[in-house]
Amino acid sequence: MATTTVAPPLMTEERRSGRRSGGQNLGRPGFAWALPATLFFGFFAIVPLVLVVVLSFTSWSGIGSVEYVGLANWRRLAADPTMTQSLWLSVLLTALGVAVQTPLSLLIGVWAAGHQRNRAVLSAIFFLPLLLSMTAVSVLWRVLLDPNFGVPGQLPGLFGDGNLFGSRTGAIGVLVFVSSWQFIPFHALIYQGAARAVPAVLYQAAEVDGAGRWGQFRHVTLPQLRNAMITSLVLMVVGGLTTFDTVLILTGGGPGTDTTITAYYMYEQAFKSFDFGAGAAIALLLVVVATIISLIVVRVSGYDKMRSTMEGL
């Protein structure tokens, strides 16, 4: 065993001597390499995060000076029924989105994971909605579902009175449908990737044990997709709670305030009523709710101590 003084410093166990010799850090980048990106990100993401707290205690109309008003914004929001309703609506839309999207994207993802030629061709079409922006998708469906010039006008009876945007149930249904139409392909891609990574040995073993197609899906595929499912759920929850474009373009928060979810209410208060203090307070509430729900999902699912699906292989 060579002593450290004889052996070239870089050949020694990497972590052991740490910063002591100096030679250890030769050829390693210093903190300066991370500095530009950190400053840039800090200015546009971390500073605003602090600022949103500060602004929530102020009154500002977009022009003129910012005035400290203490808890006024918070008191007003606490007494504002639209605010409370918007939080519930956000949670409701997110829950409906999860309930619709998870089973469908799971099935499509597992189906598309097969290596058959026809599946590859069809998958290319299935994933088309991903190429459109959320704005484009919303505009497209707004046109297709238009009460006067859209499909409901041509197929009366199929859509009730034809005006899907006129009732609370209809408007919520449209929002859930359109976001599902756009995002199921995305989540299906997550499941597809995970399903392809399932070791073939497991299926062979299941087949030997006499498991049919359903048995294999139930006892091999599903447990193996656990981590993919958690990833997909967290993204759905955060995405659902911050839904904005679809509401703005499809329903405008209406009828009345029936689809005014929190992110949209924030936009309305700040950029339409020019009450930026209230907008900041709502935004802060949105961050808190989104963080709490994501933490619950992560905790309940055990993502923080994510178990490897490769155990026992």
Added chain:
Amino acid sequence: MTRRRPNWIAGIGAMFWLLLVGLPIYVMVSITVQTRAGYGQNGPISLPDTFTLENYTGAFSEGFGRYFLNTVVVTASVVAIVLLLVPPLAYAIVRSRSRFTSAVFRLFLLGLAVPAQAVVVPIFYLINTAKLYDNLLGVILPTAAFCLPVCALILSGVMRDITSDLYEAMAIDGAAPGRVFWQLVLPLSRGGISTIAVFSALQAWNGFLFPLILTQSESTKVITLGLYNFQTQHGINVPGLLAAVVLSMVPVLLVYLFARRALVQGLMGVGGK
């Protein structure tokens, strides 16, 4: 291996989904090649009896040429900023021994959880104070900043896969970090770099919220905002509006055809991890 019996239920489900995705896209394209009057008579689900490209040329005279150009400028600048900032950052995250760097990594992880909606009010304030309101630069900067966490995570994941033997070999040659970066790290993480380029390009191309709150005039309008305004102002000219929608997806479609892998990875961001 025994040949598996065909899976009928899955087949029927797949056909149903094909209709659900394919039909609206087909209807969209077929509406755009009808005249406005023809569409008015036929409605959305009849077969077109006229063929015209006037909706596409019309979209350009409605200002979409300008919006297209603005979107290209925003997208190119965002990608440039990301490619300038993220590779050195990811290199430092993976290789630096400094305590600050691990703090920085945690900061970016925290940043992953911050939705843009949460900070639009303070960003509006900052951009206003910096006199960048209604200026493309004011859209470019926050858009790029919000691409950084995902890109840093993707690229540092890729760079972590470079084996330490290679670093040690270069260190024995006495290579400074700069040389290691140029000659080892960058060439070996090309795949990850194209992924973050496509990811940030998509974010910029499809971005809506920042342009919505940070610009107002025709000269700074991007495509998504153009679509939104077009819809609210000319609600009746459906073929023209949908032609603009189709035009907005053409560049993404081209990337999809020629660089499918990079696009899918870019779309997935951390989702695919």
